[in-house]
Amino acid sequence: MADPRISVINERIKEIRNIITVSSGKGGVGKSLVASTLALTLTKKGYSVGLFDLDFTSPSTHVILGIEGVQPKENKGLVPPSVHGLKYMSIVYYSGEHASPLRGVDVSNALIELLAITKWGKLDFLVVDMPPGIGDATLDLLRLIKNIKFLIVTTSSLLAFETVRKLISLLKALKVPIIGIVENMKMNNTKSIQQKVQRLGVTFLGEIPFDIKIEESIGKTNKLLKTIFAEKIDEIASKI
Numbered sequence: 001m002a003d004p005r006i007s008v009i010n011e012r013i014k015e016i017r018n019i020i021t022v023s024s025g026k027g028g029v030g031k032s033l034v035a036s037t038l039a040l041t042l043t044k045k046g047y048s049v050g051l052f053d054l055d056f057t058s059p060s061t062h063v064i065l066g067i068e069g070v071q072p073k074e075n076k077g078l079v080p081p082s083v084h085g086l087k088y089m090s091i092v093y094y095s096g097e098h099a100s101p102l103r104g105v106d107v108s109n110a111l112i113e114l115l116a117i118t119k120w121g122k123l124d125f126l127v128v129d130m131p132p133g134i135g136d137a138t139l140d141l142l143r144l145i146k147n148i149k150f151l152i153v154t155t156s157s158l159l160a161f162e163t164v165r166k167l168i169s170l171l172k173a174l175k176v177p178i179i180g181i182v183e184n185m186k187m188n189n190t191k192s193i194q195q196k197v198q199r200l201g202v203t204f205l206g207e208i209p210f211d212i213k214i215e216e217s218i219g220k221t222n223k224l225l226k227t228i229f230a231e232k233i234d235e236i237a238s239k240i
């Protein structure tokens, strides 16, 4: 029998104009920081924005945004609370400080459940923070949500870029739109990643330098929005 939650998902997201998945083939490249800062920046620009943390194993956006003491409201589904002007949803509401050691099928179930119960309402942008790699969450999202677009994060390292190349190749094969690639934590002056991206026929959205101010801005959105990191995200946001 078909899972009834799947038809509910399309109903839940039908008033969202853009769903942007922040993804990478690699872990630790800055996806969560990019997703959180992008969501804040779009909010500041006057858009209605949601941020959805789909990294069930290691959710981090609540730490970056300093979110504590809020909960979704039950109303024939879950209404995400508004934090820093954006609607915020994460598994952390339910797991708290505990780990959520989910296996493959449990990841899919949790993801389908959250997509089916969250009432986003009308949004200009829903930014989705993904776990690293091309795993269950990515494949499920591609299967369940039709109008999804990918913003891909890499570092300057070939080790990161080669995993990103695989993600690009999968998305191209599935004809999924790629907004572009961001080169994060840049510490050199070479254009080699930019050239590689352009050779693949994908948009290069820009470089973000390694920013030593980031660490002291974690959990403090006002400070975060004043960093060079946020300045670069602002430039990137105007291209999407």
Ligand SMILES: Nc1ncnc2c1ncn2[C@@H]1O[C@H](COP(=O)(O)OP(=O)(O)OP(=O)(O)O)[C@@H](O)[C@H]1O
Residues within 6 Å of the ligand: 024, 026, 027, 028, 029, 030, 031, 032, 033, 034, 055, 058, 060, 130, 131, 132, 184, 185, 186, 208, 209, 210, 211, 212, 214, 215, 229
């Ligand atoms: N441009 C930058 N300058 C300095 N530090 C950065 C920059 N981008 C990210 N970081 C730091 O790098 C670390 C990894 O960032 P983040 O958690 O956003 O990566 P991720 O890709 O989401 O990781 P994961 O794959 O575990 O989800 C964090 O400590 C973050 O503060």
Ligand SMILES: [Mg+2]
Residues within 6 Å of the ligand: 031, 032, 033, 055, 060, 129, 130, 131
């Ligand atoms: Mg992350």
